[in-house]
Amino acid sequence: MTSPFADRDGAVGDPxxxxxxxxxxxxPLAAGTAIVDLSDRDVVSLTGPDRLRLVDSLTSQSLAGLAPGDSAETLLLDPSGRIEYAARVLDDGEVAWLLMDAGTGAGFAAFLDRMRFMLQVVVADRSGEFATVGTFGDAPAATAAPNGVPLVWVDPWGVVQAGGFQYAAGTHPADGWSYREALVERERLPELAGLPAAGTLALEALRIAAWRPRAATELDGTSLPHEFDWLRSAVHLAKGCYRGQETVAKVHNLGHPPRRLVMLHLDGSDGVLPAAGDEVRLGRPDSEGAAVGRVTAAAWHHELGPVALAILKRSADPASELTVVVDDVLVPAAQQVIVPPDAGATADVPRIPRLGAVRR
Known part of the structure; x- marks a missing residue:
């Protein structure tokens, strides 16, 4: 289904x-005076009195008490604590709406439907009926409100949520983050096509600068929430049991995540940007350092220049310079720590003397 935004002068891509x-x-996007077309993203609805109970029992965030109009973010983990799906959650008092990255809604909907058992919930993929629009300002006038509550999801990333935890130290670049997503009936999307708009690359640059993780870019088959500082917004550490909860607790209280998210400030001399998956090496280009990670997303930021998010081995020295391999070009990069190597191990567990050890 072609987006009406793709017909605008100068538009590249769809969306x-x-x-x-x-x-x-x-x-203008950051100032809240432009919108971004995200109509390729998925939308899932849960209808029925047990809708929040179902998703609360299976995922990482506490959702059972979500009030009409409130927003949240949650993760579905596998039994080993690895992230399978990320969902942006909004409830309007009658329906719980899950806003999801493109290509992920059908799989999550199918999983939820299999897990309903005797609960009174109807799960439906509504991607063909509703489109997503992103903004840092007011939601557009055409925003859907089928049950009297405007379907506007407000990103919780700007503040550490109740039950959450932040590994990043110091002032966080997401302070003041006002991003939100509105659902619009697809038949009304042409009404918005004449409004001031920015492309998805603009949103991606702002997201990277705010250290904001996203399922479509950061995740692979082994991703843990701790590696992206996602306990900040999507995990409630004091809620009841859910799939993968034991791993979440163990890594946070007793261990360390094996990898850590960083932001890379890239040398722009060669005018190239890395792509997702490009290798990150330890040291400067002439050092032939070992591979320590991969780029997950990159962009040209209007103030910071070329930047990227990358996932590195925990053992990579935070003070070390790095090199990103972009085709045949070696791009120097300075890392800005998001998740520190000592993240986790928050429980104050007394050390037990070794058997046979002599105390002095």
């Missing part, structure tokens, strides 16, 4: 990645 100025489009 548009940009309209001719991917860097210049970031300022």
């Amino acid at each position: 548009p990645e940009h309209y001719g100025d991917p860097i210049g489009e970031q300022r």
Whole structure:
């Protein structure tokens, strides 16, 4: 289904990645005067009195008490604590709406439907009926409100949520983060196509600068929430049992995540940006250092220049310079620590003397 935004002058991509100025489009988007078309994303609905109970029992966030109009974020983990799905959650008093990255809604909906058992819940993939629009300002007038509550999801990333935990030290770049997503009936999407708009590349640059993880870019088959500082917004450490909860607790209280998210400030001399999956090596380009991670997302930011998010081995020295391999170009990079190597091990567990050890 072609987006009406793709028919605008200068539009590149569907939904548009940009309209001719991917860097210049970031300022009006960040100021809340432009919207971004995210109509390729998925939407799942849960209807029935047990809708919140179902998703609360299976995922990482405490959702049972979500009030109409409130927003949350949650993760579905496998039994080993690895992330399978990430969902942005909004309830309107009658229906729980799950806003999801493109290509993930059908799988999550199928899983929830299998797990209903005797609960009174109807799960449906509504991606063909509703489109997602992103903004840092007011939601558009065409925002859907089928049950009297506007379907506007407000991103919780800006503040550590109740029951959450932040590994990043110091002032967080997401302070003041006002991003939100609105659902619009697809038949009304053309009404928005004349509004000031920015492309998805502009949103991606702002997201990277805010250290904001996203399922479509950061995750692989082994990802743990701790590695991305996702306990900040998507995990409630004091809620009841859910799938993968034991691993979440063990890593947070007793262990350390095996990898850690960093932001890379890239040398822009060669005018190239890495792609997702590009290798990150230890040391400068002439050092032939060992591979320590991979890029997950990169962008040209209107103030910071070329930046990227990357997932590195925990053992990689936070003070070390790095090199990103972009095709045949070696790009120097300085890392900004998001998740520190000592993240986790928060429980104050007294050390037990070794058997036979002599105390002095």
